Amino acid sequence: MNLEKSQIDFITEIKQKIRRAQYDALKTVNVQLINLYWDIGKSVAEKQGESWGKAIVPTLSRELQKEFPGIGGFSERNLWLMIQFYNEYNGVKNLQPLVAEISWTKHIVILGKCKDNLERQFYIMTAAKFGWNDAITRDGNFTDDDIIQDVTQNWSCYDRPQSKRKNLLTSQAMEQ
Numbered sequence: 001m002n003l004e005k006s007q008i009d010f011i012t013e014i015k016q017k018i019r020r021a022q023y024d025a026l027k028t029v030n031v032q033l034i035n036l037y038w039d040i041g042k043s044v045a046e047k048q049g050e051s052w053g054k055a056i057v058p059t060l061s062r063e064l065q066k067e068f069p070g071i072g073g074f075s076e077r078n079l080w081l082m083i084q085f086y087n088e089y090n091g092v093k094n095l096q097p098l099v100a101e102i103s104w105t106k107h108i109v110i111l112g113k114c115k116d117n118l119e120r121q122f123y124i125m126t127a128a129k130f131g132w133n134d135a136i137t138r139d140g141n142f143t144d145d146d147i148i149q150d151v152t153q154n155w156s157c158y159d160r161p162q163s164k165r166k167n168l169l170t171s172q173a174m175e176q
Helices: 006-050 055-067 076-089 096-102 103-113 117-130 134-138 147-151 164-175
Strands: none
Touching: 006 055, 006 076, 006 096, 006 103, 055 076, 076 096, 076 103, 096 117, 096 134
């Protein structure tokens, strides 16, 4: 069956609308998941502060897995990561608004590999801006200088940093 150009264009446009809607739906789910993990991390951190201690984490993990079979994300390890996620980003003016910009998997890698909040901010912003998939962040070279060079080689002279720290400090100063 031969299609006319106008039909091909129409079909292409509909396909693009579907892909855009799928992407928007995934982003919405990601935001909700990140918010849930933030809230769980906050709740557990607060209970630990009330002298519940570390014992609540394995208990909570077992209970959540029993209540929600087949739904991943409630292992002891992941609960500890939620607590770390909340503790590391809570109250950090430049990081807290960015938490929903990237996936949980990227946050895990960033929390594990980045030494400070400025470095975390750089990688969150870069992953969001360039749409890095989870494979890029898991490959072990996520924070290597080669990645920084790959990211910055196409930046204009106005946003090319002499160093990632200087660029972040400059961009923060310009925002204020």
